[in-house]
Each structure stands twice: as structure tokens, then as C-alpha cells.
Amino acid sequence: MSLTADDVNKIAHLARLGIDSQDIESYTKDLSGMLDLMTQMSKLDTSGIEPMAHPLDQVQRLRADAVTEADQRAHFQALAPQVADGLYLVPKVIE
Known part of the structure; x- marks a missing residue:
């Protein structure tokens, strides 16, 4: 498929690109x-041929799936204005 200068100008216009006439x-x-x-x-x-997720045969390094912080749920819910059954209650904003 061969493009013309008019085709390139039209593509540039559609993409909102400014191209110098010399280019x-x-x-x-x-x-x-x-x-x-x-x-x-x-x-x-x-x-x-099976599709590839990446052109290089690489493996992503993942950290161990381990708990790194203490459970502070009770502390945070004690600070909340309204809590019911372990859930935070918020004002209704959509009717």
C-alpha cells in the first residue's frame, strides 16, 4: 500500500499533528x-502459534504473599463516626 502526500496531510489533520511541508x-x-x-x-x-504476552521469555519477580502489618481494624472503626456490623456507615449521596 502506498500513501500519497495528500493521505499523509489528511492523517496528520485527523491526528491534530503539525507537519512541516519539507518533512x-x-x-x-x-x-x-x-x-x-x-x-x-x-x-x-x-x-x-500460541500468542505471547511478551516478546521476551521473562518472569516477573513477585514478593512473598505474607502479612506485613498488624490488624488495626478495631482501632480504625473506633475512630469512625458511624459503624455497623463491622462496616463504615456513610451519608447517602445518590438517591
Whole structure:
């Protein structure tokens, strides 16, 4: 797929981008190249290939799931203006 300078100007207008007239030819060439690459990639047979969450085979380091703070629920509820059955009561704001 090959874009024209008019196409690039229209895309820039829709994206609310300001492009200098001297750069339009460069943008036209680069965007056309990207669209051509996407066209080539869409023709590839990807059946049987499992999708990846990340292109690199990495594992996220996670901290241990352990309690690090003391339970202060009773203390905080003692400070609250209204509590019922362990829940904080708040004024109704939506009718």
C-alpha cells in the first residue's frame, strides 16, 4: 500500500499533528513502508502459534504473599463516626 502526500496531510489533520511541508515526503515514505510491512505480516500463516504476552521469555519477580502489618481494624472503626456490623456507615449521596 502506498500513501500519497495528500493521505499523509489528511492523517496528520485527523491526528491534530503539525507537519512541516519539507518533512511530508519522508513521512510518506516511512508510513508506506510500515503499511507494506503490516500487509506482508498479515499474509503469514500463524495457525498453531500460541500468542505471547511478551516478546521476551521473562518472569516477573513477585514478593512473598505474607502479612506485613498488624490488624488495626478495631482501632480504625473506633475512630469512625458511624459503624455497623463491622462496616463504615456513610451519608447517602445518590438517591
